[in-house]
Amino acid sequence: MIGEFIRTTSPRESLGALHNGGEGAQFIAGGTEILRLGSLVEAKKVVSLKGLNLSGISEEKGIVTIGATTTFQEALENEVVPPYLKEALLYCGSYTRRNMATIGGNIALRRDDSYLSPTLIAAKARLILGDIASDGKYGEENIPIREYHSFDGHFEGSLILRVVLNKPKRFVASLRYARTVQSPAALTISLGADISSGAPHDVRIAAAIKGTGVVRLIEVENGIMEGHYATVEDAAAHAGQDLVLVDDITGSGAYKKYILTASVAELYKQCLDAISKGGAQ
Template sequence: MVDCYKPTSLKEALDILAKESVTPYAGGTDLMIKPDENATYLFLDKVAEMKNIVEDKEYIRIGAACTYTDIIENKLIPAVLKEAVSQIAAPAIRNIGTVGGNICNGSPKADSALIFFATDSKLRLANNRGERVIPISDFYLGRKNTAIEKDELLVEILMNKNNLNNYYYKKVGERNALAISRVSFVGIINIVDDKVFNCRTAFGAVSDVVISRPDIDAMLIGKTVKEAKALKDKYLAAYEKEIVPIRGRVSAKYRKTVCMNLLHDFLESNGI
């Protein structure tokens, strides 16, 4: 009986996944919390096509089996993703934990997923019959519930690469280092010639899925700073209504207060 598979190409991995009942295993840092003695693991760490970081005109394409250390050390990766990833766990976990595992685990606390929401990134999923590319917001269906099919792998993340320089990122945990997010927030905004030309935010660890509302952020786009300031109360009120935190280790009230404080601070630090 085979107890694990170690494919070295995507085709080989997808063919095994189509035929066998196997569990994809990237770094194992989430899976090993609840090891399943009966599982047959499909190791992804040698699948060459899932280990690349390259760029094209629109995207930085990040292989799902890239570790956090691969990301931190790669010159193509935007600072906003590097900053979030650098605060995940400790070097030992960052050396083996992958972005693909972080996303596929389906947790709203996933620190890399937060950045992929705020950058409207897309995910390339494949099985041995073909592939599909979907927005990350369509991938998450609920807590620990994703749109991936049993015979699919997440192959790569297509991260939008433009206009990411001016960002605000905060991870609020129990302590400064080695903490799982209690609330995480990222805001990305660009103001050129006194006009807001893009604005995106995302809140992690608050609800069952990362909260990301391009429709609310759009209120500020195309506005001068003065107009954006005039709209600020309306913008904050819209988020006040939409952020409905779940109770966890900390109270829903605490999470809501932190979210609204971070949103205020993000706007204020950009003159709005």
């Protein structure tokens, strides 16, 4: 139960309040997770980000910057947001929730059914983080989103300030499998690649798998870039061989393996189709 609500006016003040709040202190933006019945996020104190002016979207020379407290709906209605990200935003099927949920909040939760993380990893998005060092100095860091997920313990307590999409010509496509638009997804998966040379390079394939987490399919990424696969089915056959996929309410482990491999084949095919047509989507 939330016992204290703290208002702040700057990233430094917010980080200080979080660090001084002790165990059970959390940031709150849209509140869709912390205030949700049955949430696994336990918060005794919350530090509000509403007064930090972290919302808004800008574009310069094709590079799109999205403030962390920008809501899903605000991003959907903005003309400079890439279509591939708008597709991922619509995976949240509730209009009410889209008006509450924030871009930064969805990333920070690191949920195993994340709407956005697979797409942002495939897009090679970058995060601008704020943090306070051990000597008390405030600083900001620009990191790839893949590092935020790979080294989550290192960034615990950091504050996401902005998301940067700096690959305007990159191909990115995604798929999501859930019983309904309101249900947790068994799988959300995205493939991104630089296809400017007429072949897929700098490939990223990321998946949010319920019960497993957000993972990258690095072996398949490398296989595609090195031209090891004669067909899209060959690539799919190597997907998730080392993953532990569990049975849960969204489906069995065998079902998740099936849709994972089928999705890799489909997304790789879409990438090759885009190359044959001369560019990204």
